[in-house]
Amino acid sequence: MNFEAHRDFSVKLDNDDPLRSFRDQFIIPHHNGKDQVYFLGNSLGLQPKTARTYIDTVLGQWSDYGVEAFFLGDDPWLNYHDHLLNPLSKITGSLPTEITVMNQLTVNLHLMMVSFYRPDGKRNKIICEAKAFPSDQYMFETHVRHHGLDPDQTIIEVKPREGEQIIRLEDITAAIEANKDELALVLWGGINYYTGQLFDMQAIAAAAHKAGAKVGFDLAHAAGNVPLQLHNWDADFACWCNYKYLNGGPGAVGAAFIHERYHKDPSLNRFAGWWGYEKNTRFKMEKGFVPSATAEGWQLSTPSPILYASLRASLEIFETAGWENLQDKKEKLNAWLWFLLDELNRQQNAQVLECITPRQEKGCQVSLLMLQKGREIFNELTAKGIITDWREPNVIRLAPVPLYNSYEDVWHFYTTIRDILIKP
Numbered sequence: 404m405n406f407e408a409h410r411d412f413s414v415k416l417d418n419d420d421p422l423r424s425f426r427d428q429f430i431i432p433h434h435n436g437k438d439q440v441y442f443l444g445n446s447l448g449l450q451p452k453t454a455r456t457y458i459d460t461v462l463g464q465w466s467d468y469g470v471e472a473f474f475l476g477d478d479p480w481l482n483y484h485d486h487l488l489n490p491l492s493k494i495t496g497s498l499p500t501e502i503t504v505m506n507q508l509t510v511n512l513h514l515m516m517v518s519f520y521r522p523d524g525k526r527n528k529i530i531c532e533a534k535a536f537p538s539d540q541y542m543f544e545t546h547v548r549h550h551g552l553d554p555d556q557t558i559i560e561v562k563p564r565e566g567e568q569i570i571r572l573e574d575i576t577a578a579i580e581a582n583k584d585e586l587a588l589v590l591w592g593g594i595n596y597y598t599g600q601l602f603d604m605q606a607i608a609a610a611a612h613k614a615g616a617k618v619g620f621d622l623a624h625a626a627g628n629v630p631l632q633l634h635n636w637d638a639d640f641a642c643w644c645n646y647k648y649l650n651g652g653p654g655a656v657g658a659a660f661i662h663e664r665y666h667k668d669p670s671l672n673r674f675a676g677w678w679g680y681e682k683n684t685r686f687k688m689e690k691g692f693v694p695s696a697t698a699e700g701w702q703l704s705t706p707s708p709i710l711y712a713s714l715r716a717s718l719e720i721f722e723t724a725g726w727e728n729l730q731d732k733k734e735k736l737n738a739w740l741w742f743l744l745d746e747l748n749r750q751q752n753a754q755v756l757e758c759i760t761p762r763q764e765k766g767c768q769v770s771l772l773m774l775q776k777g778r779e780i781f782n783e784l785t786a787k788g789i790i791t792d793w794r795e796p797n798v799i800r801l802a803p804v805p806l807y808n809s810y811e812d813v814w815h816f817y818t819t820i821r822d823i824l825i826k827p
């Protein structure tokens with residue numbers, strides 16, 4: 404696609420966009436009476452208009468039936484979870500039975516560690532990315548201590564090379580190979596929250612298995628963003644939150660993938676609760692845990708249909724839009740952004756910004772290291788209702804998403820920066 408850096412071209416791109424009407428299915432926050440240009444779908448996705456209706460329906464069922472709403476009515480709460488599985492299975496490349504929607508991301512990581520991190524003598528090491536999201540780091544540290552091990556001796560972080568921002572795949576696989584006799588688990592992010600780097604999960608999973616280790620992925624920034632094939636990549640497990648690209652709402656219920664080969668494996672440890680008990684006999688309340696023969700066997704507590712409702716609203720929009728169509732638009736919207744970023748650098752004598760995010764291995768997010776007027780640019784974007792975020796020392800992150808961002812949104816971002824830079 405040959406882009407041209409003028410406004411009419413962005414209007415044309417929007418006119419030609421087969422998904423443009425999907426923006427109307429979301430509530431776009433306002434700034435001075437006009438729609439914001441909202442670029443933080445990587446942090447909290449926007450509210451589908453149907454979220455309120457779906458939540459209201461659950462509240463109505465509560466009014467009508469009380470606790471019996473679990474069993475009565477057109478849509479008993481006992482089966483509400485089923486509404487989420489097909490759409491999530493397409494988005495993550497899993498079998499519906501390999502997914503369970505429960506708890507939140509950090510909690511689920513701990514639960515998956517119970518099942519998949521089984522330190523055994525000297526085979527107790529964990530490989531992860533340096534500068535993982537803080538919650539993941541705290542999870543590793545405390546979980547390792549819980550096994551009586553020293554985090555400094557147990558957790559191996561792979562970092563970018565000196566002077567580089569992204570982590571090379573060859574360095575990840577080399578670390579796995581070098582530690583193959585002591586490696587228990589590789590737990591890696593799908594996309595790094597800071598740099599926006601997308602990792603080759605298939606290659607990481609293969610290397611981990613070759614070394615005799617288990618492998619899991621934190622997909623907080625990948626789920627609903629990039630194509631995933633968790634089942635075919637042979638991941639042992641994965642966890643993600645549903646409030647970022649998946650628009651499930653603040654504190655949305657999280658999800659986990661557990662490969663089907665483990666569903667009936669009694670050798671696996673797990674922390675159980677009554678909601679993971681086999682469904683047909685759960686309410687006999689008998690002694691001795693009998694898990695559901697799917698990923699649902701990892702559920703612990705009564706789920707909230709209120710929280711499921713807002714996620715369901717969003718997942719139905721993903722279904723209607725179609726995952727392939729969303730990927731096509733994501734690529735084009737992203738290419739438009741990168742084209743305009745290159746323009747900004749071309750128009751000035753000195754480089755204005757550096758993309759930390761790699762040009763190829765990425766999703767929606769771009770992280771920009773601002774080399775000129777960084778804070779001034781960020782403040783001006785915010786004052787104009789163009790919502791991005793700032794990370795010290797000098798980084799602006801933004802993530803145009805295919806469901807509710809337009810090509811013109813990206814154009815406004817570009818012209819705002821361009822105008823600041825040409826100001827004397």
Ligand SMILES: *Cc1c(COP(=O)(O)O)cnc(C)c1O
Nearest residue numbers: 507508509536538596621623644
């Ligand atoms: C957003 C994010 C989290 C947040 O965890 P919660 O338990 O949902 O609060 C954790 N890990 C990563 C990598 C994230 O991007």
